[in-house]
Amino acid sequence: MSAAVSEVHEPFISTENPEGFSAKDVNQMIMEFVMFMIRAIVLCYPVYLTGSLGLSISWILLSMLMWTMWKNNRKWKDQRIDTAIDFLENEKHVISTELKAMNMPAWIHFADVEKASWINKILQQAWPFFGMYMEKLLIENIQPSVRTSSPHLKTFTFTKVHMGQKAPTITGVRVYTHELETREVILDFNILYDADVDIDADVKPAIKVGVKGLQLQGMLRVILEPLIGQSPLVGGVTMFFIRRPALQVNWTGMTNVLDGPGLSHMSESAIVDIIASLMVLPNRMCIPLIDQVKVDQMKFPLPRGVVRVHVLEAKNLVAKDAYMMGLVKGRSDPYTVLRVGNKQFKTKTIKQTLDPRWNEVYEFVIHEAPGQELEVELFDEDTDADDFLGRYSLDCGDVKKERELDEWFTLEDTETGEIHMKLQWFSLSTNPALLKETSDGLACAMLAVYLDSASNLPKDQREFTHNEKHGKPHKESRLTKRTNDPNSYVEFSVDQQSQKSKVVFASKDPSYDECFTFFVHSVNSQVLNVEVKEHEKKSSLGKLTLPLFRLLNLSDMTMDQRFQLERSGANSQIKLKAVLRILTLEKQEPKVVTPPDQAKGKVSSSQTCPEPQTTVSAQTVQSNPKEKVPVSSVPLSRTQTVPVNMPSSVSPHNELQAEYTPYRRSTVVSTEPLRSTPSTPSQMRRYDSHSLLSENSIASSRYDLTENVSYPEAILNHQGSFGQIQLTLRYATLRKRLIVIVSSCRDLFSCSENGSDTYVRMYLLPDQTWKHRKRTPVKKKTVNPVYNETFEFAVSMDEAKTRKLDVAVKNNKMLHKRERKEIGMVLIDMSEMDLIKGSTEWYELTLPGLKKIN
Numbered sequence: 099m100s101a102a103v104s105e106v107h108e109p110f111i112s113t114e115n116p117e118g119f120s121a122k123d124v125n126q127m128i129m130e131f132v133m134f135m136i137r138a139i140v141l142c143y144p145v146y147l148t149g150s151l152g153l154s155i156s157w158i159l160l161s162m163l164m165w166t167m168w169k170n171n172r173k174w175k176d177q178r179i180d181t182a183i184d185f186l187e188n189e190k191h192v193i194s195t196e197l198k199a200m201n202m203p204a205w206i207h208f209a210d211v212e213k214a215s216w217i218n219k220i221l222q223q224a225w226p227f228f229g230m231y232m233e234k235l236l237i238e239n240i241q242p243s244v245r246t247s248s249p250h251l252k253t254f255t256f257t258k259v260h261m262g263q264k265a266p267t268i269t270g271v272r273v274y275t276h277e278l279e280t281r282e283v284i285l286d287f288n289i290l291y292d293a294d295v296d297i298d299a300d301v302k303p304a305i306k307v308g309v310k311g312l313q314l315q316g317m318l319r320v321i322l323e324p325l326i327g328q329s330p331l332v333g334g335v336t337m338f339f340i341r342r343p344a345l346q347v348n349w350t351g352m353t354n355v356l357d358g359p360g361l362s363h364m365s366e367s368a369i370v371d372i373i374a375s376l377m378v379l380p381n382r383m384c385i386p387l388i389d390q391v392k393v394d395q396m397k398f399p400l401p402r403g404v405v406r407v408h409v410l411e412a413k414n415l416v417a418k419d420a421y422m423m424g425l426v427k428g429r430s431d432p433y434t435v436l437r438v439g440n441k442q443f444k445t446k447t448i449k450q451t452l453d454p455r456w457n458e459v460y461e462f463v464i465h466e467a468p469g470q471e472l473e474v475e476l477f478d479e480d481t482d483a484d485d486f487l488g489r490y491s492l493d494c495g496d497v498k499k500e501r502e503l504d505e506w507f508t509l510e511d512t513e514t515g516e517i518h519m520k521l522q523w524f525s526l527s528t529n530p531a532l533l534k535e536t537s538d539g540l541a542c543a544m545l546a547v548y549l550d551s552a553s554n555l556p557k558d559q560r561e562f563t564h565n566e567k568h569g570k571p572h573k574e575s576r577l578t579k580r581t582n583d584p585n586s587y588v589e590f591s592v593d594q595q596s597q598k599s600k601v602v603f604a605s606k607d608p609s610y611d612e613c614f615t616f617f618v619h620s621v622n623s624q625v626l627n628v629e630v631k632e633h634e635k636k637s638s639l640g641k642l643t644l645p646l647f648r649l650l651n652l653s654d655m656t657m658d659q660r661f662q663l664e665r666s667g668a669n670s671q672i673k674l675k676a677v678l679r680i681l682t683l684e685k686q687e688p689k690v691v692t693p694p695d696q697a698k699g700k701v702s703s704s705q706t707c708p709e710p711q712t713t714v715s716a717q718t719v720q721s722n723p724k725e726k727v728p729v730s731s732v733p734l735s736r737t738q739t740v741p742v743n744m745p746s747s748v749s750p751h752n753e754l755q756a757e758y759t760p761y762r763r764s765t766v767v768s769t770e771p772l773r774s775t776p777s778t779p780s781q782m783r784r785y786d787s788h789s790l791l792s793e794n795s796i797a798s799s800r801y802d803l804t805e806n807v808s809y810p811e812a813i814l815n816h817q818g819s820f821g822q823i824q825l826t827l828r829y830a831t832l833r834k835r836l837i838v839i840v841s842s843c844r845d846l847f848s849c850s851e852n853g854s855d856t857y858v859r860m861y862l863l864p865d866q867t868w869k870h871r872k873r874t875p876v877k878k879k880t881v882n883p884v885y886n887e888t889f890e891f892a893v894s895m896d897e898a899k900t901r902k903l904d905v906a907v908k909n910n911k912m913l914h915k916r917e918r919k920e921i922g923m924v925l926i927d928m929s930e931m932d933l934i935k936g937s938t939e940w941y942e943l944t945l946p947g948l949k950k951i952n
């Protein structure tokens with residue numbers, strides 16, 4: 099029996115049996131059991147004590163109630179603290195989310211949008227007179243036009259026109275001046291028009307239609323150009339909507355059926371289409387104020403450029419497909435919709451994946467930058483209604499500023515998801531030498547066609563068709579004959595691209611006044627086909643063929659004249675203007691800031707260092723003229739002077755260099771005698787790292803440096819860029835903190851075949867102790883690390899203006915311990931920054947003595 103018992107218990111204490119408990123597990127179980135018993139005794143002892151003392155059970159209940167209240171209060175307190183901490187860490191995101199939910203005015207969302215209360219007061223005061231003008235316009239101009247548009251509307255009459263008491267409200271104004279030429283000013287008005295209009299009309303005696311109330315919301319851009327030196331100071335005013343405005347209409351009378359669920363969207367879209375044909379890009383409303391300004395140049399200026407969008411891939415999309423009544427999550431069938439203004443493209447659908455790869459390219463003509471936005475939306479394709487996967491919007495002005503963007507963009511209005519796009523900005527050039535035709539189907543040029551008018555058009559084909567059968571007109575001709583003049587439109591085509599003009603009714607000399615753009619892939623082989631057609635029968639009234647290579651040799655690549663139509667009347671002509679422009683990709687380079695003129699050739703005789711250093715006499719520096727020692731290797735004391743006749747190779751470049759020298763830990767020199775040092779790259783001048791986007795980063799990072807530790811051989815031999823780092827700097831006024839957000843880096847130096855193990859180190863100079871050191875976590879095996887880390891410095895606003903931010907990107911692993919870890923540095927002077935507004939910029943990384951070579 100004892101043997102059997104020992105066999106049964108042996109596995110529990112054996113350390114050799116992998117399926118049994120080890121001695122450590124047994125000890126842990128015993129300790130847990132003891133702790134459980136102690137807790138039980140502690141909880142039960144008050145009950146025992148209450149009974150032994152003869153107290154009421156109410157004391158136990160009261161104690162339990164107080165314990166529960168304390169626990170809940172502690173829980174709520176922890177939640178409040180966590181919420182406060184989360185708000186401090188994500189202040190911008192939380193405030194933006196709340197403001198969007200509250201539907202606040204635009205001047206609250208954006209710092210550069212101003213209130214427009216004075217404009218609203220003017221509109222409110224002048225609105226009754228505008229109503230009088232609109233009543234006169236509708237009755238005297240619109241009413242006759244409606245009557246002549248169709249024989250069924252010959253009795254159309256406005257019976258009531260009341261524009262209401264509510265004037266449009268301007269919720270914000272943004273003014274552009276610095277981004278533009280000096281002879282123009284651009285204003286963006288955010289308009290909200292909640293109208294109480296009441297307009298009634300009679301189509302026929304028994305048919306009444308009307309509108310009672312509408313709501314219009316959009317952004318109206320007003321351009322004042324050119325600015326002139328005489329009255330009225332502005333040559334003309336141009337107005338248009340950058341994007342299609344949102345519209346809601348309340349119909350009355352017979353048109354009240356349009357408020358139905360199926361017809362409401364159709365009717366409102368039709369009205370928005372009419373507005374778009376008049377005042378949505380590329381269409382504009384122009385008012386010339388002087389005779390020298392031409393309306394066609396104001397109404398149809400050349401586009402600003404072309405944006406080429408490479409839709410590469412996406413990742414971490416939301417799974418929308420489900421199986422087994424939603425119990426099992428599947429994947430998605432994603433596709434992307436890209437939209438700029440009225441132009442829209444759709445990518446192919448990738449089946450059953452959350453990480454699709456498209457690798458498709460699309461091109462958009464940009465008329466206004468900044469202003470026009472690239473809208474990207476992702477959907478999951480389904481048999482019924484497609485599911486939304488996220489969206490992202492990007493101002494084309496950012497692409498114009500950067501010239502080229504290749505990034506992952508985080509999708510909005512969704513849980514997870516990112517899309518990888520490469521965007522390129524192409525300028526429009528008139529230099530034929532820049533023409534580069536490719537075989538990949540991408541455009542090499544852009545053709546803009548301004549259609550002015552036509553003249554002496556035939557009323558139909560019978561006027562110029564030789565095979566016409568004489569005699570009584572056929573029945574169809576008698577039924578469709580309304581007037582002697584044709585209803586015509588013009589159709590343009592370049593290969594597969596085709597566009598149509600508006601229809602001009604009852605005119606043999608129609609005026610179209612429209613502009614069209616086409617992408618050209620082969621200038622030498624493609625032609626522009628122009629055909630004037632009759633509206634009802636779609637029959638041809640005349641044709642024109644224009645080879646594009648004829649534009650290459652013309653002045654300014656422009657042809658503006660009247661053309662004789664083929665297969666048309668003897669005197670039938672069409673007037674148009676064709677402009678060809680070459681697409682040119684210009685890459686923006688970081689600006690190199692030169693030293694001030696006063697720092698050239700001479701150095702101040704009283705340059706001092708903020709901290710006392712070991713004094714080295716000027717005679718020691720000049721004892722051997724053949725030795726050229728960097729100035730930073732000879733720290734100056736507070737009383738030391740620099741001779742004016744010091745060699746230029748020893749002279750400091752500017753005052754900023756002398757300011758930075760004592761801040762570097764590696765520049766602290768011991769009291770050993772000065773020795774001759776070779777001019778190695780690690781001891782050479784550090785070149786300035788300039789912002790890619792603005793002038794906020796000045797040449798404060800140009801300084802000399804002596805380092806006892808050399809760079810790795812691979813870095814010394816590197817002849818390219820050391821990459822860029824994206825930083826956000828702003829000042830939180832209420833909390834009195836300088837906020838620095840390290841977003842990401844790109845194109846860093848690769849220390850191995852798998853990339854680099856990088857992190858970012860920061861000091862707010864002159865503080866360089868370990869206590870003031872800030873650093874990010876290490877991102878392994880990548881040259882494009884994403885950090886998204888936020889750091890705070892407790893300094894006042896005035897003090898922050900006097901500080902400099904020292905940023906270094908370091909490799910966590912080097913082959914030798916004596917090799918320097920820096921693979922890129924930048925020094926940012928914040929004296930000229932608007933820290934209240936904040937800025938997010940890409941900064942070029944450099945290394946001391948290793949200049950970027952393109």
